[in-house]
Amino acid sequence: MSHSRDLSRGAAAVGSATTDTVHGHQGLLLEEPLLFEIDNPGAIGVDLPDPGDFTPRLGGVARxxxxxxxxxxxxEVVRHFTRLSQKNYAIDMGTYPLGSCTMKHNPRLNEKMVRLPGFANAHPMQPDSTVQGAFELIDGVAHWLKELTGMPAIAMSPAAGAHGELCGVMAIRAALDDREGGPTTRRRILVPDSAHGTNPATAAVCGFSVDAIPSDARGRVDVKAFADKLDDDVAGIMITNPNTCGLFEPDMIEIAELIHDAGGYFYCDGANFNAIVGRVRPGDLGIDCMHINLHKTFSTPHGGGGPGAGPVVLSDALAPFAPVPWVVHGEDGFSLVEHADDAGDAKPFGRLKGFHGQMGMFVRAYAYMLSHGRDGLRQVANDAVLNANYVVSCLSDVMTPAFDGPCMHECLFDDRFLKDTGVSTLDFAKAMLDEGYHPMTMYFPLVVHGAMLIEPTETESKRGLDEFIAVMRALVDRARAGDSDAFVAAPTMTPRRRLDETAAARQPILRWSPEVPTAEAAE
Amino acid sequence: MRYLPLTDADRSSMLNRIGVSSVDDLFVDVPAAARFDGTFDLPDHMAEFAVEGHMSKMAGRNTTTADVPSFLGAGAYRHHIPASVDHLTQRGEFLTSYTPYQPEISQGTLQALFEFQSMVALITGMDVANASMYDGATSCAEAVLMARRVTRRNRALVSGSVHPHYSAASETQAKYVDIKIDICDPDLDGTEDLTDQIDDETACVVVQNPGVFGHVRDLSPLAAVCQEKGALLIVVVTEAVSLGAMQSPGEMGADVVVAEGQSIGNPQGFGGPYVGLFAAREKYVRQMPGRLCGETTDVDGKRGWVLTLSTREQHIRREKATSNICTNAGLCALAFTIHLSLLGENGFRDLAMLNHARASQLADRLADVDGVEVLPEAFFNEFAVRLSKPAGEVVDRLAARDVLAGVPASRLYGAGTELDNILLIAASELTTFEDMDALVAALSEELS
Amino acid sequence: MADRKYTEDHEWVEVDGETGVIGISDYAQEQLGDVVFVELPDVGKVLDQRDEAAVIESVKAAAEVYTPVSGEVIEVNEELNNDPSLVNSDAHGEGWFAKLQLTDPTELDALMDEATYKTFVESLS
Structure with missing residues (x-):
C-alpha cells in the first residue's frame, strides 16, 4: 500500500465538524484529528543510536x-493522546453506576506496586531461583482467593472473566470425560435466562448445548423448572450469584445438591462476588468452580475494556483437571509446573494462554487485598450493598424497581415508570450524559423490560449518591412533564452526540486508509 | 479505611432511610447456612506505607532483566518503553473507564482503538484488525476456531515453528469442539515442508515467522499451497518488532495474522497482561472474534467512532457468538498505540533494524565460543544455539553468575527430549556490547 | 399470479411452479429495525422446512430466518450484500432472501395466506 501524505481528507473531516469556532474547539473541549492526519514525514518521537557494523541476516525477506x-x-503525541483522554468519562471523574461491571475506585498504590522494577522487568521464563518474589506473590493472591471463597484449589492463568468461564467449563468437561472413560455423553449445560451472554457462549465453545432455565417471579432461578430439566444428559449448571438482577440466589445449596445428585457439576459465575466478599464463602454453597474478575471485586482497572484477570477456584472434584501452569511450594522454595508430564497425579486439561497468567493484575489485586485486609473486604461488601439499597429507597417512589425486597450490590429497575412518556430507557440514559453521569447498564438482564441496572459500588460517598439521586429524580420529573423531545435529542453537551451505529455496521470503516475512506478499498 | 468514603454516621443515616436497623438486614436472602461468621486466615487492613514496604521487599526478591544482562525471549521481550507511554496510559480517563459502550462519552478510547486497528493492519499487511485479544497465544487459538467457521473444515495443521504455548492454547481451545489439531515436530533446522500434509480437509495451516527457533522464512510458497487447497494461512508473530524489518505476513500471502504485541509499549511483567493482535483479510471480518471499532458520524454530522458489528459477540449472539470473549486488552493496546505513534514510520523500522543488528553482532561473538553452535542462518533478534551441555543446567549456572542467558528449549518442550541442549537467545536495542561480553565470557567458562 | 404464504415467525414464501422465493414480512422488518447485514445460505444447500436459512442482523440484534418450506437453494439475493436496507424498504419485493427448488409443495397447505396472516399480525398488537 502506498502511503499518501495528503491531509485534505482529515482537514475536510475536521472542518465539517466546525460550527462556531475556527477549528471546532469549544473552550476546553478540543477536537483532535487522527494521528494519521497530523503525519509529518521526518518527524520522530524517539531517538535511537546507530547500530554500528553488522552482517544483515534477514535472508531474502527484509522489508x-x-x-x-x-x-x-x-x-505532538503527548498532546494527541491527552486530548483523546479528555473525551472519555471515567471513575476518576464521577459516578459510574454501570451495573454488573463494578466500577469502583482504582487505587493508585496498585499502579505504583506493579511498576516496581522487580515485578515489571521480570521475564516469565527466568530460572525459578531468580523469581521467588514473583511466585510468592502469585501464591499469596491464590491463598487470599481460596480463603475468601472457601475453595481448596485455584487456577490462576485465565486472562479475564470469560476466559475463567472457559477454564471452569473445560474442567467440568474433563472431569466428566475422565469419569466416563471417554468423551462424555452429557450434552447440556443449564443456564438461567438472566445470565450474561458469556455463559452460553462459553458452554458452546466447550461443545455443550445450552438449555435455558426460566427466572421465577422473584427474579431467581426457578428451582422446580431447573429440577425438571435434570437427567443424565446434563453436564452442569452455570449460575451467577448474586445474580444479574442484583439478587442473592437463596436456593444455591439445594441447587448444588440436585445437580450433584444428577451427576453434573456446579459452575458459579463470580462476576458479582463484590456483594458477598467476606460474608459468604461460595465454597459453603456447594459449588465446584467459580471465576473471580479481579478487575471487578479486586479493583484492577478496567482500562477502557481490559485487560482483566479471571482466576478460577475449584473444588476437590475438579482440581485435578486444572490447566498448566501452577506454582508449587517445595523445600527449595517455589517452582512452576508447566508441563503435564511434571504434573504428578494431576490430569490438566491443557493450557489456556501464554506464560503464567495476568501477573500485573495479580500485583494490583494483592495491593488491594493487603490494603483492605479481611476486615476491610467485609466492609466492602457491606457498603456496596448499603449503597445500592440506599439508591433504591430514594428512587422507588418515582422509578419502578423490578423486584421487591432488599437487593445486593446493584439494583434493577424496569421501564414501567416511563410508560406513556415517549421516553425510552435509552433516551433516559442519554439524558444522564448531559447531566455528567455515565448511565447504568441498560437492557440487561434480558428478563426485565427496558432494564436499568444500577451499581453504585462501595467507593461512592453518600454525598455522591445524593447528587446522583437528585439527578435521577429530576429526569423522571422531566420525562413525566412531557418533555420527551429533549430526551430524544440528548445528549447535546458531550464531545459527540448520538452516533449513527446503523451506518457504521452497514458500511464498516474499521481502519484509516490513505485514499478511499471505505473498507472495500482495503481489498 | 481510606478507600471507603462512608462514615459510620453516613451508614446509620442511610440505614435509617432504608428502614432497617443494621446492614445484616439487607442480607436476609442469604440463608443462615451460607453465612460465614468465622475467621479468615488473612491479615487485617494495612496502611499504604506498610503495603508498599511489604510488596517492595517481595519484588526485591526477584533478580530481573533490568538488574543483570538478559537474553530472554521466546515470546516476551525486553524493550525500552518511552516515559510518555506510561504517563499517558496512567491518565485516569483511560485507566478508569469501562468498555466504550456509551460512544458519546468514550471517544477517546474509541479513537485510540481505531488508530490501534489501523496500525496493526498496516504493520501486518492485512486489511482489518480487531481491537485486541488477551495475548498472542489466545489470539492464535481464536484464529484456528475462525478458520473452521470460514472453511467449514475440521483440521488444523500447526507447524513445528510455532511456539509451544501457542499450539497448546490452540489445542486446548479446540479439543471440545471437534477440531483435529495436528502439531508437527519442532522445526529446529527451519527446513520443514508442509506441502504434503495439507489436504482438502485442512481448515488452516498455522506457521510462525520468525519461528520459535529464530528462523525467518519466505512464506509465499506455503501461502500458494494453502490457497490452492482452500486452507487459510495463519501466520503467528511472537515478536511484533520484527514486523518493522521483515516483509509483512500480508505481503507473503497470509489470510490471518495473530501476534503478541507486548514488545511495543508493554513491560515483560512476568508474563502478562499482554496484548494479542488479530488481523485478517477484509472478507473474513464478520467471522472475526473480539471487539471492532468503526468510523461513523453523529447527528450533527461530526465524525466519531463506535463499537460495531456487535452481533458477532456474546452479549447479543450468546451461544451462537463467534467467541465467548468479552474483555480485551484495552490499556495494553493503548500502550502499544502510543509507543508505535512515537516510533512512527522511521522509528519503527530503525528500532527493528537495531534489534536485528544487536542479534547479528551477538551471533558473531557466540560463533567463536567452543561448545556453542548458532543454528539459524537467517533470523531477526533471536536465534537458537546448540550447546555442548544441557541448556537448562547451563542457564541455572549462568543465573548464579548474574547472567540471564536465555530460554532453554526444555522450558517450552519439557526436559528429556533431543532439544535438551538447545538454548534460545534474544537481543534487543537494550543489549549492550558489555552484556554480550558477559554472556560470551560466562558461556566460555561453563562449557569449557 | 404467484401465491404468497406466511409462517407465524413472519417468513413468507412466494411460489411459482416448482420454485419458491423466501423472505421476511414487512411486520418483521419493522420489529427488527434497521437491517445492517444478512447472512445468506450457500447455493446448493438443501434445507428442510424450519431449518435456518439466513441470519438477519440489526445493530443490536440478530435473528435467525427459518425456511417456510423444504427445498434446495438455487439462487440468493446477492444485492443484499451491497444493500441490506432493501429488507427494510421492500421486504416483500427487492428484499427477498433466496429462491428454493421445492421438494414438498404440500407443506404450503399448512401456511397462512395473505388475509390470515394479516389477521394474525393484528392479533399481536
Whole structure:
C-alpha cells in the first residue's frame, strides 16, 4: 500500500465538524484529528543510536517499501493522546453506576506496586531461583482467593472473566470425560435466562448445548423448572450469584445438591462476588468452580475494556483437571509446573494462554487485598450493598424497581415508570450524559423490560449518591412533564452526540486508509 | 479505611432511610447456612506505607532483566518503553473507564482503538484488525476456531515453528469442539515442508515467522499451497518488532495474522497482561472474534467512532457468538498505540533494524565460543544455539553468575527430549556490547 | 399470479411452479429495525422446512430466518450484500432472501395466506 501524505481528507473531516469556532474547539473541549492526519514525514518521537557494523541476516525477506505509519514528534503525541483522554468519562471523574461491571475506585498504590522494577522487568521464563518474589506473590493472591471463597484449589492463568468461564467449563468437561472413560455423553449445560451472554457462549465453545432455565417471579432461578430439566444428559449448571438482577440466589445449596445428585457439576459465575466478599464463602454453597474478575471485586482497572484477570477456584472434584501452569511450594522454595508430564497425579486439561497468567493484575489485586485486609473486604461488601439499597429507597417512589425486597450490590429497575412518556430507557440514559453521569447498564438482564441496572459500588460517598439521586429524580420529573423531545435529542453537551451505529455496521470503516475512506478499498 | 468514603454516621443515616436497623438486614436472602461468621486466615487492613514496604521487599526478591544482562525471549521481550507511554496510559480517563459502550462519552478510547486497528493492519499487511485479544497465544487459538467457521473444515495443521504455548492454547481451545489439531515436530533446522500434509480437509495451516527457533522464512510458497487447497494461512508473530524489518505476513500471502504485541509499549511483567493482535483479510471480518471499532458520524454530522458489528459477540449472539470473549486488552493496546505513534514510520523500522543488528553482532561473538553452535542462518533478534551441555543446567549456572542467558528449549518442550541442549537467545536495542561480553565470557567458562 | 404464504415467525414464501422465493414480512422488518447485514445460505444447500436459512442482523440484534418450506437453494439475493436496507424498504419485493427448488409443495397447505396472516399480525398488537 502506498502511503499518501495528503491531509485534505482529515482537514475536510475536521472542518465539517466546525460550527462556531475556527477549528471546532469549544473552550476546553478540543477536537483532535487522527494521528494519521497530523503525519509529518521526518518527524520522530524517539531517538535511537546507530547500530554500528553488522552482517544483515534477514535472508531474502527484509522489508521493502514503506509501512504507512504516521511520523509525529513526542510533544505532538503527548498532546494527541491527552486530548483523546479528555473525551472519555471515567471513575476518576464521577459516578459510574454501570451495573454488573463494578466500577469502583482504582487505587493508585496498585499502579505504583506493579511498576516496581522487580515485578515489571521480570521475564516469565527466568530460572525459578531468580523469581521467588514473583511466585510468592502469585501464591499469596491464590491463598487470599481460596480463603475468601472457601475453595481448596485455584487456577490462576485465565486472562479475564470469560476466559475463567472457559477454564471452569473445560474442567467440568474433563472431569466428566475422565469419569466416563471417554468423551462424555452429557450434552447440556443449564443456564438461567438472566445470565450474561458469556455463559452460553462459553458452554458452546466447550461443545455443550445450552438449555435455558426460566427466572421465577422473584427474579431467581426457578428451582422446580431447573429440577425438571435434570437427567443424565446434563453436564452442569452455570449460575451467577448474586445474580444479574442484583439478587442473592437463596436456593444455591439445594441447587448444588440436585445437580450433584444428577451427576453434573456446579459452575458459579463470580462476576458479582463484590456483594458477598467476606460474608459468604461460595465454597459453603456447594459449588465446584467459580471465576473471580479481579478487575471487578479486586479493583484492577478496567482500562477502557481490559485487560482483566479471571482466576478460577475449584473444588476437590475438579482440581485435578486444572490447566498448566501452577506454582508449587517445595523445600527449595517455589517452582512452576508447566508441563503435564511434571504434573504428578494431576490430569490438566491443557493450557489456556501464554506464560503464567495476568501477573500485573495479580500485583494490583494483592495491593488491594493487603490494603483492605479481611476486615476491610467485609466492609466492602457491606457498603456496596448499603449503597445500592440506599439508591433504591430514594428512587422507588418515582422509578419502578423490578423486584421487591432488599437487593445486593446493584439494583434493577424496569421501564414501567416511563410508560406513556415517549421516553425510552435509552433516551433516559442519554439524558444522564448531559447531566455528567455515565448511565447504568441498560437492557440487561434480558428478563426485565427496558432494564436499568444500577451499581453504585462501595467507593461512592453518600454525598455522591445524593447528587446522583437528585439527578435521577429530576429526569423522571422531566420525562413525566412531557418533555420527551429533549430526551430524544440528548445528549447535546458531550464531545459527540448520538452516533449513527446503523451506518457504521452497514458500511464498516474499521481502519484509516490513505485514499478511499471505505473498507472495500482495503481489498 | 481510606478507600471507603462512608462514615459510620453516613451508614446509620442511610440505614435509617432504608428502614432497617443494621446492614445484616439487607442480607436476609442469604440463608443462615451460607453465612460465614468465622475467621479468615488473612491479615487485617494495612496502611499504604506498610503495603508498599511489604510488596517492595517481595519484588526485591526477584533478580530481573533490568538488574543483570538478559537474553530472554521466546515470546516476551525486553524493550525500552518511552516515559510518555506510561504517563499517558496512567491518565485516569483511560485507566478508569469501562468498555466504550456509551460512544458519546468514550471517544477517546474509541479513537485510540481505531488508530490501534489501523496500525496493526498496516504493520501486518492485512486489511482489518480487531481491537485486541488477551495475548498472542489466545489470539492464535481464536484464529484456528475462525478458520473452521470460514472453511467449514475440521483440521488444523500447526507447524513445528510455532511456539509451544501457542499450539497448546490452540489445542486446548479446540479439543471440545471437534477440531483435529495436528502439531508437527519442532522445526529446529527451519527446513520443514508442509506441502504434503495439507489436504482438502485442512481448515488452516498455522506457521510462525520468525519461528520459535529464530528462523525467518519466505512464506509465499506455503501461502500458494494453502490457497490452492482452500486452507487459510495463519501466520503467528511472537515478536511484533520484527514486523518493522521483515516483509509483512500480508505481503507473503497470509489470510490471518495473530501476534503478541507486548514488545511495543508493554513491560515483560512476568508474563502478562499482554496484548494479542488479530488481523485478517477484509472478507473474513464478520467471522472475526473480539471487539471492532468503526468510523461513523453523529447527528450533527461530526465524525466519531463506535463499537460495531456487535452481533458477532456474546452479549447479543450468546451461544451462537463467534467467541465467548468479552474483555480485551484495552490499556495494553493503548500502550502499544502510543509507543508505535512515537516510533512512527522511521522509528519503527530503525528500532527493528537495531534489534536485528544487536542479534547479528551477538551471533558473531557466540560463533567463536567452543561448545556453542548458532543454528539459524537467517533470523531477526533471536536465534537458537546448540550447546555442548544441557541448556537448562547451563542457564541455572549462568543465573548464579548474574547472567540471564536465555530460554532453554526444555522450558517450552519439557526436559528429556533431543532439544535438551538447545538454548534460545534474544537481543534487543537494550543489549549492550558489555552484556554480550558477559554472556560470551560466562558461556566460555561453563562449557569449557 | 404467484401465491404468497406466511409462517407465524413472519417468513413468507412466494411460489411459482416448482420454485419458491423466501423472505421476511414487512411486520418483521419493522420489529427488527434497521437491517445492517444478512447472512445468506450457500447455493446448493438443501434445507428442510424450519431449518435456518439466513441470519438477519440489526445493530443490536440478530435473528435467525427459518425456511417456510423444504427445498434446495438455487439462487440468493446477492444485492443484499451491497444493500441490506432493501429488507427494510421492500421486504416483500427487492428484499427477498433466496429462491428454493421445492421438494414438498404440500407443506404450503399448512401456511397462512395473505388475509390470515394479516389477521394474525393484528392479533399481536
Amino acid at each position: 521493502q517499501g514503506e509501512i504507512g505509519l504516521p511520523s509525529v514528534s513526542e510533544p
